[in-house]
Amino acid sequence: MGHDSFRRGGNRGRGRNESSWYNKRGRGRGDSRNRNKSRPANKNHGEQRESVALSDLKEEQVFITEYVSTGKGFRGILKSRFSDFHVNEIDIDGNEAVLTDMNIPDTPKEELQDTPNSEVEGMLTHLITAEKLEQIRQVAAGKSEAVVEIDVTDLTKEDRGKIHNGTKSLFGKAIVGSTVTRGDKKYISIARYNFFNLTDRRRKWLWPHPFTYFLLYKENVDTIQAVTQMAEQLKCSASAFAYAGTKDRRAKTTQWICIRQYEPSKIASAVKKLQNVKIGNFCFKPKTLKLGQLRGNRFRIALRQVAAEESIIQSAMEEFRDKGFINYFGLQRFGNSSVVPTYRVGIEILKGRWKEACDLILKPRAGDPWFITKMRETWEQTRCAETALAKLSPRNKGIEKQILFWLATHDNDYKGAIQHLARNLRMLYCHSYQSLIWNRVASRRLREFGYQLIPGDLVYVDNITDVEAEQNTVDMDVALEQAIESDVKPDADGEEPPAEQVSRFKALVKPLTETDIASGTYSIFDVVMPLPGHDITYPANASGKWYEELLAEDGLSSEMLLRKAKKESLPGAYRKLFIRLEKLEWKIVSYEKPTDTLIWSDFEKLKGDQESEVKGEAFYKALLLDFHLPSSSYATMALREIMKTDTSALYQRMAEKELSNEALKSVETEQNIVSVDDKAREKQEEDNIVKDNEHTESFVEANEPAEKKPKLE
CATH class of the missing domain: 3.30.2350.20 (TruD, catalytic domain)
Structure with a gap:
């Protein structure tokens, strides 16, 4: 997730991010062209691409460089329309x-006991005394505004329930009862119903x-x-x-x-x-x-404008089905900006370089709304937090504003500005760096050792289940959600870790031996690779050394990932190196127009919309895919395996434009050919008509009666 995602999340559910403020302010000031207009949910023909800034981060910049298969890739457009990408969650029990x-289900009706009022009054008199019952009667009749309190400290839960049900049976909605605790005493409080009191309007x-x-x-x-x-x-x-x-x-x-x-x-x-x-x-x-708490997701995806022979596509898909793909962390992990990818902030945080971390977060970059750009430029030029802060809307609650506010009110306390952020938000930057190291090692592992098991590769121990294994993979989406919605307070410095820590992660895996490999018990899909941490097992081969080498390049080590504050530490985690897709299906379809719907959603099927079928040969070709992935894997990383192209948004838009231009030229060429053929055909027809006329005239002349032929002078 990029900084834009952090900024939106920083609003903690209030829905007042910079974009909405910018859109409102833009009205009447010549900025209406930048507003994103809401569009109908169900009208696919109205679907358009929003004018949002595209990430300029490329795959090679985060070491997404290798492929499993050796076959030819093919060009196609991913997410040309949002209706080309469907995701259905798969819960922990495997249900889609x-x-x-x-x-909307009907609200259940409360079952009232069919008990004569005399019996109810007798029961209440026994439990709360006749005097209290009469006080409640006066309140229900509107003759008293008092609140009747009954000491029920010595009564059982069952008896308290009888009091609530009994008074409700006698006086209905005229009264409201509640149980309150004061110190070591428990009371039932009964008052007259007040419509203007939201608490009174609560329903059981x-x-x-x-x-x-x-x-x-x-x-x-x-x-x-x-x-x-x-x-x-x-x-x-x-x-x-x-x-x-x-x-x-x-x-x-x-x-x-x-x-x-x-x-x-x-x-x-x-x-x-x-x-x-x-x-x-x-x-x-x-x-x-x-x-x-989910097992994964089902993806149904359409790749439009596929430019390849059907045999090439089929061959690529069959190899994809058998070999799977490299389980890279996708571009979403590293933000929207190639200038400031999130892992760079993570490095500075891990090294305790707080000023550098703040500067990177506030650094100017392309694609921001004008007021965010102005704030960044002001900070870059003045380093005055108060002046930069003034450029932001009061409604803004993004990460940049949180940092600037802290710096402005705490005399440029850079360390405090970072540590004042929600813990899980801080850790996302660090997790991004872990993801970068994982991608680098995974790419080198495949380049140097290939698509095969080698001694020292790590696998989960035999007694761990697939679900348990999946839970030990760092899920950054979960971390983001915790960052946005949690109210975790900053950790206090100086919290020392326990003297002896149980090695949770080291016990999860074991290195393969030559005997293990020869036994055929394990496959390449069992191999896991660690995210770097202080409590992790590294592979017992050359790739294990690469981790420390890469950390050292950035001035870090595994030991440095154990922080003073326990919750700031990075113990590490494991991630499958290769993923084989489950329930993979595919088909090639033709379509006539770029706006044709190729995949029908749950809602469209529920409405009864009929899937249309293209009859005969259409101009465009698409590949439809249907597969399941575990929750921590990326569909985009799977698709790059068959396409052999960069999946970044910027590249996809450029490719779409290029393919569209090629298609347009093809259409124009066809039209020109048709036009030339038509002209030739017309000329031929004209010539034929002339010849026919000449032939007819000759024939008529030759067969005219002698008396009708003109006489020569």
Whole structure:
């Protein structure tokens, strides 16, 4: 995630980022052309690309350089339209999240005991005394504004429930009861119902479990933004919502969301006001959804304008199916800017160079809104935090503003400015650096040792399950979510780690021996490679030494990743080197127009939209893919294996423009050929007509009667 993602996340669910402020300020000031207009969720023909800054970071800059297969790649366009990229979450039990039901379940009705009032009054008199019961009666009748308190410290939970149910049975909605605790005493407080008191308007939760689960289907909006918009409509904090992870913005995605004790009807009413978001499949569960609590995702992807023979595509896909792909950390891990990739900030944080870290975060870069650019330029020129801070909107709560505010109010305390950020946000920069090292070692490992097992390669020990193994991979998306929604306070310096630490990660893996390899028990898909850390096992071969060499290039070592503050330390983690896709399917299709829909979403199928089939030969060709990936793997890294091209957004847009121009030239050439043929055909037809006329005239003349022939003078 780039700095732009951090800036949006820094709003902590309030939905007031720089972009929205900029768009509002732009109205009436000649900036309306820069506003992103909302578009209908269901009208694919209205889909257009937003005018957002594209990342200029290339794959080779983060050492994404190698390929598993040796076959020829082919050109195609990834995410030409957001409807070309579909993601469905797969939960921890292996179930796919598919929107199939948008009905709102009816709220259960409270079952009141059919007990005569006399018996209820007798029970209440026994539990709370007749005097208290009469006081409640006066309150219910509006004759008293007093609050009746009943000491229930010595009563059981069952008896307290009888008091609540009994008073509700006798006086209905005229009263409101609640249980309160003061010190070591417990009271039931009963007052007259007040419509203007939000607490009084609470309804008893009658659903079977406390957590409301529902599927969130969204189009061309990221998970954080969708949740923020729902929270604004429900007048609650975005942190009230829980989900297993974020899904792509430029896509159509479906995932599980949960919230504690919110009526489905209220949630549905709020979502109706939003564009590009639909919900459904309501259910109720006893526990909340946790970050990272998923097995993976199903991807359905269309590569448009595929420029290759069908035999080349089929060959590439078959090799892809058998050999898989290198499990690189994708470009999203390293930010949007080649000038300041996030791992550079991570290096400075790990080295304790706080001023350098702040300068990098505030450094000017391309693609920012004008006021962010102005803030960065002001800082670059003046190094005055207060002056730079004045360039930002009061609504801005991004990381840059947090740093500038701290510097302005704490006499340029650079260390404090970084450590004042939420812990998980700080650690994202460090995780980005770990990801860079992993990519570098993975690329060199493949170049020097090839696609084969070698002694010293690491594999998980035999008794660890696939789910446990997956949980020991650092998931940066989870870290980002924790950074945005958590209220973790900065760690205090000086917190010493325990004298003896249990080596959690070292016990997870073992190095392969020649005997292990010869046994055939393990395959190349079992190999894991570590992210660097202070408590990690490195491969017992040459690649193990590369980690320390690369860390040393940046003035670091594994020991330096053990920090004074325990929560700042990087113990390390393991990641599969190669991934073989599950349930991979593909087909080649033709389509007539660039705006044709090639993949139908959950929502479109639920509406009953019929998938159209192209009849005969169409001008364009696309490759449709369908596969499953574990949660920590990137679909873009899988696709680069078959395409053999850079998957960066900037490259894809350039390639799309080039292919479109080629297609246009092809059409024009065809039209020119047709035009030339038409002219030749017309000329030939004219010549034929002339010849026919001449022949007819000769024939007529030759067969005219003698008396009709002109006489010679």
